[in-house]
Structures are given as C-alpha cells and as structure tokens.
Amino acid sequence: MSIATQLAQMLPDLDEVPASLVDDAILASFLRWVSDRGIELYPAQEEAATALVAQDNVILSTPTGSGKSMVAIAAHFIALARKQRSFYTAPIKALVNEKFFALCEVFGPENVGMMTGDATVNGGAPIICATAEIVANIALREGARADIDQVVMDEFHYYSEPDRGWAWQVPLLELPRCQFLLMSATLGDTRWLEEGLTRRTSRVTTPVTGSVRPVPLSFSYVYTPVPETLENLLAENKAPIYLVHFTQREAIERAQSLTSIPLVGAEQRAQIADAIGSFRFTSSFGTVLSRLLRRGIGVHHAGLLPKYRRLVERLAQQGLLKVVCGTDTLGVGINVPIRTVVFTSLAKYDGYKHRILKSREFHQIAGRAGRAGFDTEGTVVVQAPEHEIENFRLRQRAGTDPKKLKKLRKKSAPSGQATWSESTYERLKDAQPEELTSQFRVSNSMLLNVVARPEWTYAALRHLLRGNHDTRAKQNQHIRTTIELYRGLVQAGIVSETAADTPSGKTAELTEDLQRDFALNQPLAPFALAALELLDPESPTYTLDVISTFEAVLDSPRQILLAQQRSERGEELAALKAEGVDYTERMALIEEVTWPQPLAEELDRAFEIYSGAHPWAKDFDIDPKSIVRDMIEKAMTFSDFVAAYQLGRLEGVVLRYLTDAWRTLEHSVPASHRTEELEDILNWLAELVRQVDSSLMDEWATLNDPDAPLSEEQVREHAYGEEDSSALSRNEPALIRMIRNYFFRHVELFALERENQLAQMDDYLDNPPDWPAAMDDYFDEYADVGVDAAARSPQLISIRRSAEPSAREGADEAAATSSRLWHVRQTISDPEGDHGWALVGVVDLDATDEAGEIRLRTLNIVSG
Incomplete structure (x- = not known):
C-alpha cells in the first residue's frame, strides 16, 4: 500500500464528527499517520500542528533540520481534511518542482498540482505548489474572493529580497480569509508580523520558535588551507562535507583540485559505479562530473544540467559522496544531506558589490549541517582568508621570539575586495538574523x-x-x-x-484581456506578436528574423551573452591587430563590440512605439540577442555552443534558455507566421533539448492538459531519477536536421581554417581527415568557401538510407551494409560553382542514439 493510500485512509470523515470534536479528530488522524510511519514529532512540530488545527496562523521560526517540511505536510493534511484548498509557495522553480513531487508521493498525484507561471499541472487540485509570484498575482486579481483557504510560505525570509519581496507581502495584505503558515529558520523579531496577521485575518497568530536544534552545531575558524582542512575533517569522520563557494567557477575548480586526495577506497568506488549505473553523461561537463563522482566528489550549483543536479543529490542521499563542492544555493532548501559545512569565504559578490555575508545568509547555510536521524552533531568550519593563513604560519614559525615577530612581513588583504577575519566570524556566529524589511513596490x-x-x-x-x-x-x-x-x-x-x-x-x-500571469511568462510576447507584422515574409532571413523577434523578449542569460561578447571582442581584436591598428585605437574600438543583436534598431524603434500605446510594457524591456539563431547560423550542436563560448559550468543555464525559447516559439508564433523551415527548427530544438536532458521537456509534457494530474509512474520515475531513454533516431526529421547541421558545421570551420576545432569534433573517429592538408589543397584551388544561406541549402547535402554505397563514396562505404548506417555527402559551395569538393561520411545510428548527438563511422573530404 502506498503512503498516499495510507494517508487517504487516515483522513477523518468529518460528516459524522460533532463540531466541537472536529479539531481533535483531525489532529488525532494526523498524529496516527505520523506514528504509523515510525516518526516521533519534535515538540515544536506538534505545537505548530496543534495551532494549525485550531485554525491559527503560524509563524514557524525554528532552526534548519527541525522538521519544517513535516509541519507543512500537517498544514496540507488539515486543509485536505476540511476539504479546503491549500497552496505551498517557494522562491525558486526548482524547489517548487521538488516539493511538488514530494507532496505527490505523500498525498497522491491526484491531490497535488503545480503552477510556476509557465507550467500548470493538475491546476484544480486541492493542494497546489507554486512560486510566490503566482500566489501574489492571484491575490491581486481576486482579493478575498480567491479560491485559496491556506497558504504555506516556505523560505519566508525572501520577504526582504529587494526584487522579489513584494510577492511575499502581497498575499498577507490581500487574502484576509486565508490561514497562513510562514516558515524560515532566519526571521528575526516577528512581533510586528504577528500583530498584522492577526488584525488582517481575524485569526490568532501563534509564533513557534526554538533555538535548540535537534542536531546541535559546533563552529570553528581554521587557519589551514582547504585540502588540509578536508583531510582533518575526513580523519575525524566528519563527511559528507559541503564546501561552500560563492561562484560556480570556484566550486568547479575546487572539485577538480581535490582529485589528488584519496577520498574513497576501491569498495566505495564500486558502490558509486553501481549507483551511477547506465546514467548518460552526455555533455562536455558530464565527462568531468563522471570522473569527479567516481572519486567521491560532487558538484552542485544552479548552472548544472537538472539531471546532473538530481544525480548528485541522489548519490549524496545514499551517503556515497565524501565532498560536495557547491554554491550558496544550498541555503534554499535543496535536498543534499550533509554532516559538515565548510565556508571557503565569508564574502560574496551580490551583483552590485563585494560584501560580507549577512547574518541571515550565514545561518541559512550553516544550518544545513547535521543530518537528523544520522548525526549527533553538525559541524560548521570557516576558512580564514589566504593572506591570514600565510600570516598565521609566519607567526607560528617566529614562535615567541620578539625580534622575529617584529621582522615579520605580513601579507595584506587583496585590494578592492571585502575581506573577513576571526572577529567577523565571531560576530556572524553569535548574531541574530536581521529583521525582515518591507520591499513593497508598485508596477x-x-x-x-x-x-x-x-x-x-x-x-x-x-x-x-x-x-x-x-x-x-x-x-x-x-x-x-x-x-x-x-x-x-x-x-x-x-x-x-x-x-x-x-x-x-x-x-x-x-479594455483588453491579458493572459493570466502575463507578468510571469514572457510578458512581452504580445509585443513580439505585433512586431512580426514588420517583417518581410519574402526575405531569405524571414524565419531567423521571427526567431530573433521572440529571442528579444526572453529573459536574458547574462553569463551567456557576456561569453558571446568576449568571443566577438577576441575575434575583432585579432582582426584589428592583423590590420595594424594602433593599440589605443584597438582598445577603444573593442569597447563598442557587444554580443550579437539581430534587428536591434528595428525592435528598439518598434518597442518605443508599442510602449506608448501599452504603458504596462514599460515595466519590462526588450533585449535583442542571438543564441538560438547563432546555433542555427553556425550549425552548432549543444556541445558545440558550450565549447565555442566556454560555458561548461553553465550547461544548465544554456539548456534552460533553449527550453524557454522552444516553448515560447512553439506556443506563441501564430500559424500565419510559421514557415516550413520554422517547423523544422522547432522540431530540431525540441529534440536537442530532450537528448541533452529530458527532464526540462518532461516539465512541459502536461501542458496540453494542464488540469490532468501526473501518473504514479511519473512520480516514481522522478523520485528515482530515471531518464528518458527515447532514441534520437526515432525522430527522423530532427535527426536529418542534426545531420545537416553536423556536416555544415564542418564546412564552416573548414572555411575559417579552424583545424583545431575540427580535430576536436572528430576526436572520436579512428581515422579522422587530415584537415591541414585538405585546406592546403582546397585553398590552392579556390579563394574561399561559401557559408551563406545558399551554401546551407538542402540541395547541397545528400542523405541516403540505402545499404549500397555509391561509386563516388569510396571503399570506406563498403562497410555500410546495415540500415542503421546512413550515407551523407555534403557538397562544398566554392566561388566558381564547380561543386567538386565534398565531405562524405557514414552516420552510425546506434552510436548516435547512445551519445544523443550525431556520431559518424567514417568521414572523408574528397575532390573531383
């Protein structure tokens, strides 16, 4: 019997219960369900559940690890028993998604839905997981009439976030008949909040606090380098250890630097290998992560592909990873059970300046140490900065000799950066969380x-x-x-x-209907639709211009755009240098180079006119960019794009953007503007995303029927991290597009004489072409290679499924006797129109399905 079935049987039938005993019946049912699962509630949990049954608001401010999730389950249980509708909110979609599946396991998928602004699953369910902005929008549109009886607001300290805090405040203002459960380990003084909630909702507001953690923490400040600190912690059996960094780059570099430390033995390596099983590490960073995981080292940050992040979490939950190197996303309820937290720094760049952590930030992260039910104590270690470690060692070597101490030449802190010391650590360790501050704003x-x-x-x-x-x-x-x-x-x-x-x-x-949650899901899509009328359908770039119009209204992934800018500037700098331009002038010209911005002037003018007639659009801004278009024009695969712009640590960001682009184009471009080429591109893009990481496509699989619940099988698949094993070859139109892209990418790199990049593309082949020799021969005959739209024409590429090779394709093709081997000839567009040079190769469909990208059996460049 599933947990959800057990729960359904535990829900009391209140029709038979006298009104005076309803609260007791509900609480008794919940406590019985908890007991049947072998769980003993902490006093704070039982106090909160009792207050919720009494229909009080509850402000739960207890330490991390004290079971706030169980209190949230109690709240939903109570609302379900009363036949009420409850919402669970969290600050980030990843956490909403995680909680959605967790609640499906507890209450059954038929009782749980999800709304994240761009996806709705089982929208009519009695329990809904949603981002805070969703609930805020419902509260603004419907006020007291909203079909919400209870709101559970997790990570409520986001109330103080400058950009998003309004969404945590609005429901408190506009939902007067709701019962609220506000949860966070770091709320500070909440008396003003209690008084306001009681006044607005006419309910008692019960604060449930507690400074005693179920798993107490021990704190220390150390003057040892990180590798030495780790060795000491491992010797003291303090693993698993989370090494906290404040940039993704630092987290990855740290993980790679630890491979020389023997963290796990042969038996543990075998257990890790068994747990990983046939998991597909399909991307460029996947090979790095696979090597790290097999050494007991995990990486965890928002830039990872979702499937990699889930795998790291699963291995950590199984106790197979000794060290996880990650960012401070750990403090936002991500499920990575750990014994020890090590702060590599107490300073971070917050997007505006380099600063010392706030008390709330420090305690949110530190609170993740110590696993209830596993550890008797959690450990928090703060690393001294490097200059302090060096100075400490100098003092140690000098001993107590006053002359030596006087002669010490101490290192100074790096200029221009916030630095910390042991006194900073002592202050943060003992400080109470800052009081919540209102971030209300009007838009x-x-x-x-x-x-x-x-x-x-x-x-x-x-x-x-x-x-x-x-x-x-x-x-x-x-x-x-x-x-x-x-x-x-x-x-x-x-x-x-x-x-x-x-x-x-x-x-x-x-005077006009706006889509529900229009401010959450591509709010400027109406502008993009209007701007399509300005495009010329007869233009050879029409399809690409449609894509660019919608790319301009998508959220901008700044890290990707900056990487493109660096690449553009590098190429321009090399060209200017080759032309002999003066250094000072070169530097001035380079400052004007930015990332590709197709249609920028046209879209800026159109947006100015549109905003005049639609003032709400001024809350947002367009940002012309070329990511999908760049991949199409340069015939790049996902791996090509990541490699070209050195985005290995940001694969998840790239994939999320491509998914958003696909979804927006798929659901927003009207039939009158959908060309055959666009349909082909959308099919290719969807398959590309699915092959890299199917989980993001799976998120939108239910969009065709947003009122339908997930199946029990879907919930189980997510719980065990199973992957979509759909073969690329089953989607023949997308496969053909990918083959065309793959061969034309070779042509483009050949035209640019990028022999090193060609060698990297073909490094899996047993006998790759001799590109330098081929380039010498070709460019002796012709001045350049065509890479324009005509050169990309389908007429210049032949794809045959026949088992018989053509006479022109040579002896290498004789091996192609299976229908799982396709023959390809990509003719090169030369300036004379001779069409005598070509790339010929054999696509291995079995290897392609395994890799999730095109893989060849053979490849040659031929002439004549």
Missing part, C-alpha cells in the same frame, strides 16, 4: 491585476497602498507612482473609466 503589472478585479477598484487600491508594511512616507510615494501609472493606462486606452456610485463617481475596467 503597471500590479495595477493591471487590481483593475482586473470584478469589485470596486479604487477601494482595492486604497487598501493595497495604505495597508502595506511600508512607512507612511513610502506609501505616499507609492500613491504618486500609482496615479502616474494609472493615468498612462487610461490615456493608452488599456483602462477605461465609467460612471459609478463611488466616491470619485467613476470605476475602471480593462
């Missing part, structure tokens, strides 16, 4: 959501603007901003006013 999106309500708009606005948690002075600023935004919406005809029995004599309503 066109917020205003449009409120105007969309079927109730009196001005009253709703007044309640929102005067009822938020800001000071009176800030509220006045918000009111002035709202008036300005509102006038703009009226002038643009987005909002119309009509006479009504209101203090102002008017009411307002929207």
Whole structure:
C-alpha cells in the first residue's frame, strides 16, 4: 500500500464528527499517520500542528533540520481534511518542482498540482505548489474572493529580497480569509508580523520558535588551507562535507583540485559505479562530473544540467559522496544531506558589490549541517582568508621570539575586495538574523491585476497602498507612482473609466484581456506578436528574423551573452591587430563590440512605439540577442555552443534558455507566421533539448492538459531519477536536421581554417581527415568557401538510407551494409560553382542514439 493510500485512509470523515470534536479528530488522524510511519514529532512540530488545527496562523521560526517540511505536510493534511484548498509557495522553480513531487508521493498525484507561471499541472487540485509570484498575482486579481483557504510560505525570509519581496507581502495584505503558515529558520523579531496577521485575518497568530536544534552545531575558524582542512575533517569522520563557494567557477575548480586526495577506497568506488549505473553523461561537463563522482566528489550549483543536479543529490542521499563542492544555493532548501559545512569565504559578490555575508545568509547555510536521524552533531568550519593563513604560519614559525615577530612581513588583504577575519566570524556566529524589511513596490503589472478585479477598484487600491508594511512616507510615494501609472493606462486606452456610485463617481475596467500571469511568462510576447507584422515574409532571413523577434523578449542569460561578447571582442581584436591598428585605437574600438543583436534598431524603434500605446510594457524591456539563431547560423550542436563560448559550468543555464525559447516559439508564433523551415527548427530544438536532458521537456509534457494530474509512474520515475531513454533516431526529421547541421558545421570551420576545432569534433573517429592538408589543397584551388544561406541549402547535402554505397563514396562505404548506417555527402559551395569538393561520411545510428548527438563511422573530404 502506498503512503498516499495510507494517508487517504487516515483522513477523518468529518460528516459524522460533532463540531466541537472536529479539531481533535483531525489532529488525532494526523498524529496516527505520523506514528504509523515510525516518526516521533519534535515538540515544536506538534505545537505548530496543534495551532494549525485550531485554525491559527503560524509563524514557524525554528532552526534548519527541525522538521519544517513535516509541519507543512500537517498544514496540507488539515486543509485536505476540511476539504479546503491549500497552496505551498517557494522562491525558486526548482524547489517548487521538488516539493511538488514530494507532496505527490505523500498525498497522491491526484491531490497535488503545480503552477510556476509557465507550467500548470493538475491546476484544480486541492493542494497546489507554486512560486510566490503566482500566489501574489492571484491575490491581486481576486482579493478575498480567491479560491485559496491556506497558504504555506516556505523560505519566508525572501520577504526582504529587494526584487522579489513584494510577492511575499502581497498575499498577507490581500487574502484576509486565508490561514497562513510562514516558515524560515532566519526571521528575526516577528512581533510586528504577528500583530498584522492577526488584525488582517481575524485569526490568532501563534509564533513557534526554538533555538535548540535537534542536531546541535559546533563552529570553528581554521587557519589551514582547504585540502588540509578536508583531510582533518575526513580523519575525524566528519563527511559528507559541503564546501561552500560563492561562484560556480570556484566550486568547479575546487572539485577538480581535490582529485589528488584519496577520498574513497576501491569498495566505495564500486558502490558509486553501481549507483551511477547506465546514467548518460552526455555533455562536455558530464565527462568531468563522471570522473569527479567516481572519486567521491560532487558538484552542485544552479548552472548544472537538472539531471546532473538530481544525480548528485541522489548519490549524496545514499551517503556515497565524501565532498560536495557547491554554491550558496544550498541555503534554499535543496535536498543534499550533509554532516559538515565548510565556508571557503565569508564574502560574496551580490551583483552590485563585494560584501560580507549577512547574518541571515550565514545561518541559512550553516544550518544545513547535521543530518537528523544520522548525526549527533553538525559541524560548521570557516576558512580564514589566504593572506591570514600565510600570516598565521609566519607567526607560528617566529614562535615567541620578539625580534622575529617584529621582522615579520605580513601579507595584506587583496585590494578592492571585502575581506573577513576571526572577529567577523565571531560576530556572524553569535548574531541574530536581521529583521525582515518591507520591499513593497508598485508596477503597471500590479495595477493591471487590481483593475482586473470584478469589485470596486479604487477601494482595492486604497487598501493595497495604505495597508502595506511600508512607512507612511513610502506609501505616499507609492500613491504618486500609482496615479502616474494609472493615468498612462487610461490615456493608452488599456483602462477605461465609467460612471459609478463611488466616491470619485467613476470605476475602471480593462479594455483588453491579458493572459493570466502575463507578468510571469514572457510578458512581452504580445509585443513580439505585433512586431512580426514588420517583417518581410519574402526575405531569405524571414524565419531567423521571427526567431530573433521572440529571442528579444526572453529573459536574458547574462553569463551567456557576456561569453558571446568576449568571443566577438577576441575575434575583432585579432582582426584589428592583423590590420595594424594602433593599440589605443584597438582598445577603444573593442569597447563598442557587444554580443550579437539581430534587428536591434528595428525592435528598439518598434518597442518605443508599442510602449506608448501599452504603458504596462514599460515595466519590462526588450533585449535583442542571438543564441538560438547563432546555433542555427553556425550549425552548432549543444556541445558545440558550450565549447565555442566556454560555458561548461553553465550547461544548465544554456539548456534552460533553449527550453524557454522552444516553448515560447512553439506556443506563441501564430500559424500565419510559421514557415516550413520554422517547423523544422522547432522540431530540431525540441529534440536537442530532450537528448541533452529530458527532464526540462518532461516539465512541459502536461501542458496540453494542464488540469490532468501526473501518473504514479511519473512520480516514481522522478523520485528515482530515471531518464528518458527515447532514441534520437526515432525522430527522423530532427535527426536529418542534426545531420545537416553536423556536416555544415564542418564546412564552416573548414572555411575559417579552424583545424583545431575540427580535430576536436572528430576526436572520436579512428581515422579522422587530415584537415591541414585538405585546406592546403582546397585553398590552392579556390579563394574561399561559401557559408551563406545558399551554401546551407538542402540541395547541397545528400542523405541516403540505402545499404549500397555509391561509386563516388569510396571503399570506406563498403562497410555500410546495415540500415542503421546512413550515407551523407555534403557538397562544398566554392566561388566558381564547380561543386567538386565534398565531405562524405557514414552516420552510425546506434552510436548516435547512445551519445544523443550525431556520431559518424567514417568521414572523408574528397575532390573531383
């Protein structure tokens, strides 16, 4: 019997229970269910569950590891028993997704849904997992009428986040009939929050706190280099260890530097190999990660492919990894059980400046140490900075000799960076979390959501603007901003006013329907649709221009764009240097080079006009870029793109962008603008994403029926991290496109005389072509190689499934006697139009399916 089935049987039938005993019946049922699972609740957990049954709001501020997830389950159990609808919210989609599957396992997939702004699964379920922005948008649009009875807000300290804190505040303001469970280990003083919640919801608000951790922590500050610190911790049996870094690059470099340390023995390596099994490490970083994992070293950060992140979490949960090198995403509820946290730094760059950690940040991360049920103590170690370690060792060598101590030449801290010391560590260790601070803000999106309500708009606005948690002075600023935004919406005809029995004599309503959650899922898609009318369908670049129009409204992955900019600048610098341009002038010219921005001028002009008629669009901005288009024009695979821009540590970011691009194009481009070429590209893009990591495509598999729940099988597959084993060769149109891209990529690199990159592409072949010799022969005959649209024409490539080789393709083709071997001839476009040179090769479909990318049996370059 599944846990979900057991739970369903435990839910009390309240129809037979007297009203005075309902609360007792629900609590008794929950405690019985917990007991049947062999779990003994901590006092704080039972206190919180009792308050929730009594229909109180609860502010749960207990240390990490004290079972807040079980309290959330209690809240959903209680709401389900009362036939109410509850929402679980979290700050990031990855955590929402993880919690969705976890709750499906507990309550059954038929009872759990998910909303993340761009995906809805089982939207009518009684339990919904959602990002905080989703609940905030529902609260703004529907107010007290919203179909939400209970809200569980996890990681509630995000209330203080400058860009997103408004989403944690709005539900508290606009959902007066809801019961709230606010959870975080680092909330600070919450008395003002308790008073406000009680006043707004007319419910008692019960704070549940506790400074005693189920697994106590020990803290230390060390002056040993990281490898030595690790060796000491391993000798003391303090693994698994999480090494915390504040950049992804540092985390990966650290992991690679640890391979010389013998972390696991032969028996443990065998266990890791068995646990990994047939898992496919399909990307360039996959080979690095595979090598690290087999040495007991994990890597965990937001830039990893989702399947790699899940694999690291699974191996860590099985106790197979000794060390995990990662970033501070560990502090956001990610499920990596560890015994010891090691801070490699107490300073981070937050996007604006290099600064010392806040107390809340320090304790969020430190609190992950110590595994309930496994450890009697968690360990937190803070590394001294490198200059302090060197100075400490100098002092040790000098001993107590005052002359030697006086002569010491101490190292200084690096200039321009925040640094820390043992006193910084002592302050953070003992400091209480900073008090939550309001981050309320007004935007066109917020205003449009409120105007969309079927109730009196001005009253709703007044309640929102005067009822938020800001000071009176800030509220006045918000009111002035709202008036300005509102006038703009009226002038643009987005909002119309009509006479009504209101203090102002008017009411307002929207004149056009906006998609629900329009501010969450590509809000500028309507602009992109309008801009399509400016494109020339007869242009040879029309399909690519459609793609560029939508790429301009997608969220910009800055790391990818900066990598493209570095590449563009490198190429331009080399060209200027070859032309003999003066150094100073070269540097000045280079500053003007940025990442590729197709249609930038045209789209900027169009957006200025569009924003004048649609003021809400001014909350956002377009950002012309070329990522999908770049891959198409240069015939790059996922691996090619990652390698070309040195994005190995950011594969997950690249894949997420490509998935968003595919989804937006697939669901937004109308039939009138969908060319045969675009359909071909979308099929290729979907297959590319699926072969790299199917989990992102699986997230959208239910979009065709967002009201349908997942199956029990889907939940089990996610729990065990199983992969989609769909073969690339089963999607023949995508396979053909990939073959065309693969061969043309060779042509393009040949044209640029990039022999090293060609060698890298072909390094798996037993007998790769002699590219330098071929280039010498070709360029003796012709001045250049065509790489334009005509050169990419399907007419210049032949793909045959026949088992019989053609006479022109040579003896190497004689081996191709299976239908699983396809013959390809890519003719090179020379300036004379002779078409005498070609690439000929045999595609091995079995090897292609295994790799998830095109793999050849043979490849040759021929002439004549």
